[in-house]
Amino acid sequence: xxxxxIPVILGTARQGxxxxxxxxxxxDVLKARGVITDLIxxxxxxxxxxxxxxxxxxxxxxxxxxxxxxxxVIVAPEYNHGYPGELKLLLDADYQGYVRKxxxxxxxxxxxxxxxxxxxxxxxxxxxxxxxxxxxxxHVTGVADALDDRGRFVENSLxxxxxxxxxxxxxxxxxxxxxxxxxx
Numbered sequence: 001x002x003x004x005x006i007p008v009i010l011g012t013a014r015q016g017x018x019x020x021x022x023x024x025x026x027x028d029v030l031k032a033r034g035v036i037t038d039l040i041x042x043x044x045x046x047x048x049x050x051x052x053x054x055x056x057x058x059x060x061x062x063x064x065x066x067x068x069x070x071x072x073v074i075v076a077p078e079y080n081h082g083y084p085g086e087l088k089l090l091l092d093a094d095y096q097g098y099v100r101k102x103x104x105x106x107x108x109x110x111x112x113x114x115x116x117x118x119x120x121x122x123x124x125x126x127x128x129x130x131x132x133x134x135x136x137x138x139h140v141t142g143v144a145d146a147l148d149d150r151g152r153f154v155e156n157s158l159x160x161x162x163x164x165x166x167x168x169x170x171x172x173x174x175x176x177x178x179x180x181x182x183x184x
Contacts, residue, residue, distance in 0.1 A: 011042055019076065030166065033170075045059065062090070072102075073104045074126075076106075076122065078118040101180070107119045113141065
């Protein structure tokens with residue numbers, strides 16, 4: 001069976017973003033599992049509130065990455081009980097590429113809740129985009145201390161949940177892919 005293609009969307013463009021090392025770790029784990037992956041950084045897509053691309057934005061490239069994907073992992077921080085606006089703008093920049101693809105969530109927070117509200121909200125949005133949210137999600141609390149100096153999770157429990165989540169999205173990707181191909 002061919003390798004799955006599961007890109008990771010880094011859902012914030014904020015300066016000093018602490019979710020970037022977490023997204024890099026997820027990419028590394030996917031690669032170690034033999035999954036084809038790319039880091040899709042919302043900072044690379046300057047969208048306006050109307051969804052129109054800003055100067056230098058290449059939404060065609062984004063749409064190509066999403067169209068080729070078997071599933072998607074979103075790494076997003078929680079900002080004021082929600083997810084970043086630039087992530088919503090990027091998600092709204094496509095529609096057909098998401099249909100019937102599994103999506104998994106890694107939320108990041110400096111606090112104790114670990115971004116669970118982000119995951120709740122993204123489950124609703126991605127369902128509206130006709131994606132298939134999988135469980136469980138990874139909730140990284142106290143993100144400043146969550147990774148070691150090699151960029152890996154300090155707590156084994158986070159690594160265990162990440163493994164379970166990736167097992168789940170890979171299973172869904174393998175099951176849904178033939179169905180999508182048959183309906184084209």
